[in-house]
Amino acid sequence: MKPNPRTLFKQESRIADEFALLEAIVVFPGDCLELLKTIPNESLQLIVTSPPYNIGKEYEKKLHLDLYLQQQAQVIAECTRILSPRGSICWQVGNYVDKGAIIPLDTVLYPIFASHGLRMRNRIIWHFEHGLHGSRRFSGRYETIMWFTKSDDYVFNLDAVRVPQKYPGKKYFKGPKAGQYSCNPLGKNPGDLWVIPNVKSNHVEKIEHPCQFPVELVERLVLALTDNRDWVLDPFLGTGTSVIAALRHGRRGVGAEIVPKYVQLARQRIQQEIDGTLRTRPMNRPVYDPIEAGNSLTIAPWKKDAEQIRLFERSPKYRKTAGR
Ligand SMILES: C[S@@+](CC[C@H](N)C(=O)[O-])C[C@H]1O[C@@H](n2cnc3c(N)ncnc32)[C@H](O)[C@@H]1O
Numbered sequence: 001m002k003p004n005p006r007t008l009f010k011q012e013s014r015i016a017d018e019f020a021l022l023e024a025i026v027v028f029p030g031d032c033l034e035l036l037k038t039i040p041n042e043s044l045q046l047i048v049t050s051p052p053y054n055i056g057k058e059y060e061k062k063l064h065l066d067l068y069l070q071q072q073a074q075v076i077a078e079c080t081r082i083l084s085p086r087g088s089i090c091w092q093v094g095n096y097v098d099k100g101a102i103i104p105l106d107t108v109l110y111p112i113f114a115s116h117g118l119r120m121r122n123r124i125i126w127h128f129e130h131g132l133h134g135s136r137r138f139s140g141r142y143e144t145i146m147w148f149t150k151s152d153d154y155v156f157n158l159d160a161v162r163v164p165q166k167y168p169g170k171k172y173f174k175g176p177k178a179g180q181y182s183c184n185p186l187g188k189n190p191g192d193l194w195v196i197p198n199v200k201s202n203h204v205e206k207i208e209h210p211c212q213f214p215v216e217l218v219e220r221l222v223l224a225l226t227d228n229r230d231w232v233l234d235p236f237l238g239t240g241t242s243v244i245a246a247l248r249h250g251r252r253g254v255g256a257e258i259v260p261k262y263v264q265l266a267r268q269r270i271q272q273e274i275d276g277t278l279r280t281r282p283m284n285r286p287v288y289d290p291i292e293a294g295n296s297l298t299i300a301p302w303k304k305d306a307e308q309i310r311l312f313e314r315s316p317k318y319r320k321t322a323g324r
Helices: 032-037 065-082 105-115 215-225 241-248 260-275
Strands: 025-029 044-049 083-093 095-098 101-104 119-127 142-149 193-195 231-234 252-257
Touching: 025 032, 025 241, 025 260, 032 065, 032 252, 044 065, 044 215, 044 241, 065 083, 065 095, 065 105, 083 105, 083 215, 095 105, 101 105, 105 119, 105 142, 142 215, 215 241, 231 241, 241 252, 241 260, 252 260
Parallel strands: 025 252, 044 083, 044 231, 119 193, 231 252
Antiparallel strands: 083 142, 095 101, 119 142
16 A cells, blocks of 8 residues: 655654654553653653543543542643653643533643643634533533643744635735735634534544544644654544644654553554545535535424524513513
8 A cells, every 4th residue: 555645754654652762653552651751851842632531431530630630740740841842732621520510621730731830822712513412501612722832932833824814805005005915825823713623423533432633623733833753742642633643744643542442543543644544624624514505404394483482481480571
């Protein structure tokens, strides 16, 4: 089979088990702390991960929040040690749920990063449209990516991740530049609200893992925060997404995964990426709009003029005031 031309390390397409700076692809089968111990100080450019959220998924035992934070703190300390001086850490998290009450994990993890002197550059909101439907609160439709750098001198390749302008034809209408195009021809800054579909059942990347993140989400971070041949590490690798995003753009990738079945899936997907057979959702493809696509399910089957009864109108307490 032909190697994928998108992958820079054609001659280096071996998937190693143990870290060495001379490797290009490493999938460590085991605890991330064991992998981190083997990585030299200040040697990797980007650490990007979606850690366990401690919500009792099949790969985790739900812990008391303090114990969970202690474990995360150990990993974060090691990640800070191995991060290069111009490097970045991106920690993608959602909510911990305690007897129905939510605790946004970024709020409780932030002090740990800050205690290492890391500087937060963005708190990116990742918005998606699919997930559980809440009955006691609004359905959760975003998670966050905390982006930290080790110093004020950090890699940020904005041009590599610009997105199309809304009004590319707009011109200055007064002043010394009147008549010239007012926006950057390379596109605009993508901002800190990213609308990217999450990997649910009908997503092209979905395999047997309860919470993969989409390759395109990591690709944007890889392109913006690393240069060619830099190392990208994911301490909680899951199905290999971060390594795939790294290889696709000529970077090197390393990750640890503790569950053997996911180690195998990660290796399979990385191999498919090397071979050029991995199917992924392309970066920057607009989100599917069912109405624009003419999907027949968007036409309501109930009578057009039947008015939806609002909940408060059904309640005797509010009936008197309804319709005011
Ligand atoms: C939220 S998932 C990450 C999924 C990944 N982003 C992907 O796209 O497939 C967290 C992963 O961390 C793994 N994990 C949990 N504790 C670990 C540890 N101590 N060391 C390495 N992996 C661990 C879990 O098995 C799980 O696959």
